[in-house]
Amino acid sequence: MFQMLADEWRRLVKCGGDFADLSKAPKELEKTMPFEMTKDWWKSATGYQIYPRSFADSDGDGVGDIKGILSKLDYLKDLGIGFIWLSPVFKSPMRDNGYDISDYYDIAPEFGTLDDMDTLIAEAGRRDIGIVMDLVVNHSSDEHAWFEDAKSSREAAPRDHYIWRDPAEGGGPPNDLQSFFGGPAWTLDETSGQYYFHLFHSKQPDLNWQNPKLRAKVYGMMNWWFDRGIAGFRMDVIDLIGKDPDNGITADGPDLHKFLQEMHDATLKGRDVVTVGEAWSANLSNAQQYTGANSGELSMVFQFSHISQDWDADFGKYKKKDVDFIALKKTFNAWQTTLQNDGWNSLFWSNHDLPRAVSRFGNDTEYRVESAKALGLVLHLMKGTPYIYQGEEIGMTNSHFASIDAFDDLEIHGQWADLKLRGLTEAEFLAGANQNGRDHARTPMHWSADAHAGFTTGTPWLPVNANFEQVNVQTALGDPASVLAFYQRLTRLRMDNPVLVGGGFEPLFEDHPQLWGYLRTPVDAGVGKTGAGAIVVLANLSSQPSSVDLPEYLVGDVEDLLSTHGPCSVLSPTMSLAPYEAVSCVLQAL
Numbered sequence: 001m002f003q004m005l006a007d008e009w010r011r012l013v014k015c016g017g018d019f020a021d022l023s024k025a026p027k028e029l030e031k032t033m034p035f036e037m038t039k040d041w042w043k044s045a046t047g048y049q050i051y052p053r054s055f056a057d058s059d060g061d062g063v064g065d066i067k068g069i070l071s072k073l074d075y076l077k078d079l080g081i082g083f084i085w086l087s088p089v090f091k092s093p094m095r096d097n098g099y100d101i102s103d104y105y106d107i108a109p110e111f112g113t114l115d116d117m118d119t120l121i122a123e124a125g126r127r128d129i130g131i132v133m134d135l136v137v138n139h140s141s142d143e144h145a146w147f148e149d150a151k152s153s154r155e156a157a158p159r160d161h162y163i164w165r166d167p168a169e170g171g172g173p174p175n176d177l178q179s180f181f182g183g184p185a186w187t188l189d190e191t192s193g194q195y196y197f198h199l200f201h202s203k204q205p206d207l208n209w210q211n212p213k214l215r216a217k218v219y220g221m222m223n224w225w226f227d228r229g230i231a232g233f234r235m236d237v238i239d240l241i242g243k244d245p246d247n248g249i250t251a252d253g254p255d256l257h258k259f260l261q262e263m264h265d266a267t268l269k270g271r272d273v274v275t276v277g278e279a280w281s282a283n284l285s286n287a288q289q290y291t292g293a294n295s296g297e298l299s300m301v302f303q304f305s306h307i308s309q310d311w312d313a314d315f316g317k318y319k320k321k322d323v324d325f326i327a328l329k330k331t332f333n334a335w336q337t338t339l340q341n342d343g344w345n346s347l348f349w350s351n352h353d354l355p356r357a358v359s360r361f362g363n364d365t366e367y368r369v370e371s372a373k374a375l376g377l378v379l380h381l382m383k384g385t386p387y388i389y390q391g392e393e394i395g396m397t398n399s400h401f402a403s404i405d406a407f408d409d410l411e412i413h414g415q416w417a418d419l420k421l422r423g424l425t426e427a428e429f430l431a432g433a434n435q436n437g438r439d440h441a442r443t444p445m446h447w448s449a450d451a452h453a454g455f456t457t458g459t460p461w462l463p464v465n466a467n468f469e470q471v472n473v474q475t476a477l478g479d480p481a482s483v484l485a486f487y488q489r490l491t492r493l494r495m496d497n498p499v500l501v502g503g504g505f506e507p508l509f510e511d512h513p514q515l516w517g518y519l520r521t522p523v524d525a526g527v528g529k530t531g532a533g534a535i536v537v538l539a540n541l542s543s544q545p546s547s548v549d550l551p552e553y554l555v556g557d558v559e560d561l562l563s564t565h566g567p568c569s570v571l572s573p574t575m576s577l578a579p580y581e582a583v584s585c586v587l588q589a590l
């Protein structure tokens, strides 16, 4: 009975119509939320990102799947996470590993079935873990029925679900906008003689958000998933939906916030769910608009100023560069202070598009364990919701790719085709890709020292990192000094400590070249006055010993919270820290 209603509802929603109707699911479909959600629950929770293709394979086909995730839920519960951000599991030709969706209402067969997805939502819920799905609606796959229909003729009903333009006068693309994956952002459709727009691959045509019917369909789909019991959405490149391609505007377009508010009204309002928008263009001036308490838009955004602050001005992330440590701290400090009283930060070092945290920001050889812990500590004790990317909790590192051909990722190949024309050498590009390429994050998760790191009994779709025998979950579980044991404590700190969740933030010695420091203050206390209850975080993010003179009000007895090299009971006037040593402690009353 339930299945019949679900099918009927799905058919109705797929047919489109007014979203006012679509957002009202039949009563019988209203399931009890499997996950206990209270207002703003996500502020004290830690998120965990799963890239399903690379997490755990249950059937030996070399590709991770939902049943694999189910088998690891207890591991994630022990890690102490509050929700899983699940990269796309929807039906897809997988040209961009699921970020090209051909059916928003179904699951890719290599990942499982809708029943498996329902089981995952329920089983995660039983463990108080919410499932946050990936909303990829800037574009769909070119194999989505809408696009297949749309390209059949200029008159096709869903034609304006996508963005079509006539060739420029004299022929060629309508303008010179470029795709993020290399090449022009316009592809000619021979049948109709018009170009369609795609900010990513030509197999990922952009949806036309100017069309209210399309927007209604997206909102209907979101509500359908909410009614199935999910805890929220991570929204893929959401800052691109308000674009005005005719005027060369892609990110942060004129209609962006109007659409986000409309989406909020149609789907999120009244639900205690979490939303996190991927927004490369988010900045200190518009962050509150996205995430402010009264904006009616999103819970938080993934902004990338700390990631891109040291990218090359001409060649971007594919030209190798060292991290500018002081600039990195200043970026975090600016976001922390700007969103201190209104708005909310997301906190992350890594995701499926980025290099491994310990390889980019730490030392993945001599100080792998120490630097993984220190990076975890400075990030998780800031104000905001921290995200762990799969494998970060065991200190997984970048792999080494011997040639450009060894990379799987379509972005790497598309960018190489463009950048070589612009003068980057093969050796430079390879060095850049070995530093920042997306495949580092996508090599399979290391569960054990068994063949293929226990990820699969078959042949993994991307080779496992050569260091899996040392770096894996099984080994880490047996070691109280492991990165994993440290992360298990980090997640609990946040749950137990209201100062970490709601307290203020004050940067310390911002210009120090090796040390990172800040204070988390009880909401109403001026730290310079009493100091009691404030949390001090100090970390040496370098491979040399380093020291700093502390201001007088910080010196004295403290209660250790979590430190990498043994508990800290006193802050001395000059604090000396070993390479990658990090300390967090609570100031006592004077």
Ligand code: ISL
Residues within 6 Å of the ligand: 096, 099, 100, 136, 180, 200, 236, 237, 278, 317, 352, 353, 354, 411, 438
């Ligand atoms: O890392 C990036 C910036 O240079 C890009 O690889 C990435 O495309 C960008 O972060 C947007 O990412 C999101 O949308 C893409 C998808 O390939 C990414 O995996 C996704 O996170 C298109 O859907």
